[in-house]
Amino acid sequence: MLAQFVASGIVVGCIYALVAVGFTMIYNATETVNFAVGESLMLGAYFLLTFYKLWALPYPLALLLTLLAAGALGYLVFDRMVSRPLVEATLLTRVIALLGLSTVLKGAARLIWGADAYHLPSPFPTDPVELGPALVTVQELIIVGATVAIVGLLFLFFRFTKLGKAMRATSQSRRAAALMGVNVPGIFALTWIIGTMLSALGGVLLGPLLLVDPDMGHIGIKSFTAAVLGGFGSIPGAIIGGILLGVVENLVAGYIRADFQAIGTFLLLLAVLAIRPTGMFGASLERRV
Amino acid sequence: MKAALDALRRRWAWIGRHPYVVALCILAIAFAVTPLLDNYALFVVSLVCVYAIFATGYNLLMGYAGQFDVGQAAFLALGAYGSAVMQNSFAMPVLPSLLVGAAVSVLAGLFIGVVVLRLRHFYLALVTLAFSQAVVLVLSLWRDVTKGFQGLPVHSLDILGLGRNVSAYLVIVTFAVLLVTLARNLARSDLGRAFEAIRESEVAAQAMGINLVRTRLTAYAVSAFYGGIAGGLLAVLLSYITPEGFTIFETIKVLAMIVVGGMGSIFGGLLGASLLTLGNELLRFSQFFQEIGFGLLLLVSIIVMPDGIVGLVRRLGARYGRRG
Amino acid sequence: MAALLEVEGVSKRFGGLAALEDVSFAVEPGEIHALIGPNGAGKTTMLNLLTRIYRPTAGRITVAGRDLAAARPHTVVGYGVARTFQHVELFQRLTVLDNVALGAVRQSRLGVVESLLGLKRAGESRRNADRQARRLLERVGLGHLADRPARGITGGQARLVGLARALAARPKILLLDELVAGLNSTETAEAARVVRSLRDEDGITLLVVEHDMRFVMSISDRITVLNFGRRIASGDREAGQNDPAVIEAYLGTGRYADAGG
Numbered sequence: 001m002l003a004q005f006v007a008s009g010i011v012v013g014c015i016y017a018l019v020a021v022g023f024t025m026i027y028n029a030t031e032t033v034n035f036a037v038g039e040s041l042m043l044g045a046y047f048l049l050t051f052y053k054l055w056a057l058p059y060p061l062a063l064l065l066t067l068l069a070a071g072a073l074g075y076l077v078f079d080r081m082v083s084r085p086l087v088e089a090t091l092l093t094r095v096i097a098l099l100g101l102s103t104v105l106k107g108a109a110r111l112i113w114g115a116d117a118y119h120l121p122s123p124f125p126t127d128p129v130e131l132g133p134a135l136v137t138v139q140e141l142i143i144v145g146a147t148v149a150i151v152g153l154l155f156l157f158f159r160f161t162k163l164g165k166a167m168r169a170t171s172q173s174r175r176a177a178a179l180m181g182v183n184v185p186g187i188f189a190l191t192w193i194i195g196t197m198l199s200a201l202g203g204v205l206l207g208p209l210l211l212v213d214p215d216m217g218h219i220g221i222k223s224f225t226a227a228v229l230g231g232f233g234s235i236p237g238a239i240i241g242g243i244l245l246g247v248v249e250n251l252v253a254g255y256i257r258a259d260f261q262a263i264g265t266f267l268l269l270l271a272v273l274a275i276r277p278t279g280m281f282g283a284s285l286e287r288r289v
Numbered sequence: 290m291k292a293a294l295d296a297l298r299r300r301w302a303w304i305g306r307h308p309y310v311v312a313l314c315i316l317a318i319a320f321a322v323t324p325l326l327d328n329y330a331l332f333v334v335s336l337v338c339v340y341a342i343f344a345t346g347y348n349l350l351m352g353y354a355g356q357f358d359v360g361q362a363a364f365l366a367l368g369a370y371g372s373a374v375m376q377n378s379f380a381m382p383v384l385p386s387l388l389v390g391a392a393v394s395v396l397a398g399l400f401i402g403v404v405v406l407r408l409r410h411f412y413l414a415l416v417t418l419a420f421s422q423a424v425v426l427v428l429s430l431w432r433d434v435t436k437g438f439q440g441l442p443v444h445s446l447d448i449l450g451l452g453r454n455v456s457a458y459l460v461i462v463t464f465a466v467l468l469v470t471l472a473r474n475l476a477r478s479d480l481g482r483a484f485e486a487i488r489e490s491e492v493a494a495q496a497m498g499i500n501l502v503r504t505r506l507t508a509y510a511v512s513a514f515y516g517g518i519a520g521g522l523l524a525v526l527l528s529y530i531t532p533e534g535f536t537i538f539e540t541i542k543v544l545a546m547i548v549v550g551g552m553g554s555i556f557g558g559l560l561g562a563s564l565l566t567l568g569n570e571l572l573r574f575s576q577f578f579q580e581i582g583f584g585l586l587l588l589v590s591i592i593v594m595p596d597g598i599v600g601l602v603r604r605l606g607a608r609y610g611r612r613g
Numbered sequence: 614m615a616a617l618l619e620v621e622g623v624s625k626r627f628g629g630l631a632a633l634e635d636v637s638f639a640v641e642p643g644e645i646h647a648l649i650g651p652n653g654a655g656k657t658t659m660l661n662l663l664t665r666i667y668r669p670t671a672g673r674i675t676v677a678g679r680d681l682a683a684a685r686p687h688t689v690v691g692y693g694v695a696r697t698f699q700h701v702e703l704f705q706r707l708t709v710l711d712n713v714a715l716g717a718v719r720q721s722r723l724g725v726v727e728s729l730l731g732l733k734r735a736g737e738s739r740r741n742a743d744r745q746a747r748r749l750l751e752r753v754g755l756g757h758l759a760d761r762p763a764r765g766i767t768g769g770q771a772r773l774v775g776l777a778r779a780l781a782a783r784p785k786i787l788l789l790d791e792l793v794a795g796l797n798s799t800e801t802a803e804a805a806r807v808v809r810s811l812r813d814e815d816g817i818t819l820l821v822v823e824h825d826m827r828f829v830m831s832i833s834d835r836i837t838v839l840n841f842g843r844r845i846a847s848g849d850r851e852a853g854q855n856d857p858a859v860i861e862a863y864l865g866t867g868r869y870a871d872a873g874g
Contacts, residue, residue, distance in 0.1 A: 033411045085592045091410055092357055093591055096548060099359070100587030103541050107580025218537075221422065224415050259430055266423040269416060270404060308731065474731030479739060480723045482707070486715055489704035495686040496664060496696055497715050497782065499723070507725050553706070 005254040006247055007134035012209070013246020014147035015202050019223040020230070020238035021154070022198030028171035028233055029191040032083060032094045036102035037199050038220020040078075043105060044070055044200025045207035045216060046113055049120050059123040066204060067197050074196025077101070079189045087188075102217065109214040120207035143205045150201070151239060167191060222249075225269050294606060305477075312470040319462045323455060331458040332526065337566045338465035339523045344546040344562040345472045345555060346515020351544075352552030353481060354508035355488025359414045359540055360401065360421030364513045366535035367394040368520025370428055373441040373530055378434065383446050383525060384460075390524075391517035397424070398513025402506045421537065429532040440531035443524040461522050468515060473555045475511070484508055485553070538580065542569070545587040551597025560598055615678065617642040617818050618663075618786055623672030625658050625842075632658040635672070636844045638837040640786065645812050645819045647829045650839035656822045657699075659839070660790055663820075664696055665689050677785055693785030697775045697792060703763040709774050710759040713746035714739075716781030742781075749777040753807055769800040776807065786818040787811070793828045801825065805832050 023037045047069045051062035082101055086094050124139040158164040169177040170187045178184045210216065222245060230241025245268070252264040304311050326334065343365060350356050371390030375381040381389065401420050405413045429437050446456040475481050483504050486494040495501055524530050546565045551557025565586065572578045594601050616639035625633040633655045640646040650656055661667045663674060665684045674681045676692045684692055704712050722738055750756045753773040758766055763774065772792060779787055789808070793801045809832055811817045823829050829836065838846040838856070846856040
């Protein structure tokens with residue numbers, strides 16, 4: 001039983017981790033807390049739904065189009081319309097703007113796709129596979145595999161490519177990076193694009209596990225919790241935080257009650273902030289202020 | 290032009306010095322026009338008053354004291370459910386049940402205020418948001434008391450046999466005028482300035498002798514009280530409440546109200562509450578237009594006029610005042 | 614005469630790092646006492662200890678005979694200690710007048726019920742505070758700025774407002790944190806005049822934490838010099854100027870050379 005809960009928890013945790021990584025990247029580079037990350041996830045699921053189910057395109061093409069749409073969303077809406085005008089504004093202002101944006105996106109989704117929940121079919125088989133004492137589906141294995149692959153790609157990107165290094169430089173010091181010739185606004189745009197794509201991917205992977213509806217974005221609060229748990233501003237922390245959160249949630253759901261998740265998240269958040277506010281690997285928010 | 294502005298300013302200052310007089314006048318007018326309003330008009334004005342109370346409390350916490358709380362919906366919910374449960378389970382009459390609901394809300398406000406004492410900025414927002422979601426979840430799961438998603442009926446008021454709608458209207462308007470006047474007093478008092486001081490610089494405020502903990506908790510308690518009363522009154526107005534009526538969207542609504550009207554200005558909060566509630570009523574047939582509308586207003590306002598309408602007017606007034 | 618401020622054997626350690634080690638000095642009533650030292654010497658730490666933002670790891674601090682050990686950051690002002698801040702920390706969105714008036718606020722006037730009811734008591738004390746605030750602003754030459762929002766004034770003006778704000782608390786001893794950092798020579802001279810008049814006319818004792826040797830030399834009666842968290846010299850200002858340890862401490866920064874002319 002325990003192994004089963006842990007295994008399922010890891011699967012969901014990978015999704016939280018992906019979204020948390022995107023969120024952390026955005027914070028590190030632009031010092032913006034993306035309160036609309038849940039809605040990016042939700043739109044990712046809806047994009048895939050549109051391309052794969054409603055337009056009946058083959059999965060790889062649908063996935064590609066979803067990523068492109070997410071990237072466009074990240075650039076046009078998140079970067080140009082919201083982030084850029086507020087680059088010099090206070091954190092509070094930016095959070096308020098993103099809260100507003102999240103509501104707009106939710107309403108837009110309701111308008112475009114209707115308020116009913118959709119089932120998002122998955123191209124991956126749901127045949128169970130035995131993994132020791134636990135039973136996972138092929139689809140779940142693919143989720144974990146995809147997360148590992150993406151994290152690996154990101155790692156290589158940040159470590160070895162010029163662009164990746166430029167992004168890391170910008171995260172550490174905007175001014176220094178600009179002085180070294182880094183195109184900071186361009187980096188911001190790229191960060192938003194990649195971050196939004198990651199959230200959208202989270203939606204793509206999560207969609208088949210849940211139902212797709214406009215309120216799905218409340219998952220966003222879990223990626224915040226994951227980021228806080230792992231240590232704010234730390235990408236490895238976001239990954240570990242996400243997985244840990246998924247496991248803890250599943251344990252709570254399994255051993256206590258399934259509907260207690262929101263309470264569990266709240267208590268976990270309180271515990272982390274009370275005991276070790278910097279999370280496992282991160283630095284405090286104050287250092288940026 | 291300058292002379293006209295000066296005259297306006299003097300008139301405004303007079304209003305400022307005699308809040309109770311003005312309040313009584315407004316109340317008298319509100320009572321007097323009752324026969325002229327049909328049921329729908331009574332409902333709309335009552336709704337505006339409810340949100341005026343809610344927005345004013347939130348304004349004190351967020352606009353004045355600078356505490357970035359995103360969980361106000363919890364207070365609304367606790368006020369509504371607190372009073373409804375008292376009515377249903379203990380046969381309490383409506384008015385006392387309102388106060389019980391507000392008391393529950395204040396306790397929650399103090400609780401969350403203590404919890405977030407060491408937190409700032411994003412962490413505060415995150416924890417208050419999580420708290421709000423947890424509260425709504427508890428309300429939906431505690432079926433024995435709250436009947437969960439089925440919802441609870443709320444008793445109506447009947448004052449002097451005037452009927453449900455008129456009674457609700459009279460009570461709600463009275464509460465609104467009273468609470469907003471009190472809030473204005475608070476905002477202009479030393480405590481109000483202490484709120485603003487802790488918003489601007491905690492370390493300087495402490496050096497001046499302001500007790501950070503006590504001041505913050507007071508701000509939380511006051512905003513929770515206002516939210517709780519607003520919740521109880523909203524419940525009376527709607528006659529039936531369900532947990533789904535208290536999601537984060539309620540917080541977003543009231544946040545939009547104070548941002549558009551002007552954070553840090555009681556009148557701004559009132560203005561925002563009136564405009565946006567009326568606008569919302571015009572769009573009530575479609576949830577998505579409501580969401581898009583409030584979201585866009587919030588987004589656009591914070592980018593283009595972060596000080597709200599009041600801030601904009603003040604800035605324009607300063608510019609023309611100098612030229613004239 | 615007993616010293617107004619007594620710092621006895623005070624140490625402050627952060628984990629393994631000793632920011633202050635066994636520092637002692639005394640400030641006599643009515644004197645202008647400078648606390649100087651190069652960057653990182655521990656001056657800011659000492660200030661934070663004096664205002665109870667930090668608690669000392671060892672040692673004792675007394676003000677007018679009262680031990681500060683029981684004080685909290687917001688009760689320090691009740692012991693007669695007020696301060697200005699290096700980064701001024703004005704309440705930006707309030708008016709200059711409100712900033713100064715808040716300096717005199719007392720927690721007893723912050724009752725929630727009285728404030729909600731707008732009772733006379735709250736209103737009257739407010740008018741008194743405003744009157745006193747205007748007078749203080751006139752004192753520092755900024756009476757004309759009273760109704761301006763605090764964010765619209767210059768840095769030099771802001772320093773003086775911060776000074777007026779600290780004075781509103783009617784302190785026995787005023788701690789000045791790098792009052793003249795970044796000011797030009799005219800502004801510095803003006804600040805020196807104001808500080809001296811505070812001592813001469815109002816009888817306020819001052820502890821001036823500073824880098825600028827010229828300013829320090831022009832106003833202080835006695836000097837305590839810190840370096841690496843320890844007191845390396847203490848005495849009247851001529852002694853400090855000529856002390857070899859002090860010269861050595863400053864030599865690297867070249868500031869002493871500037872002050873010498």
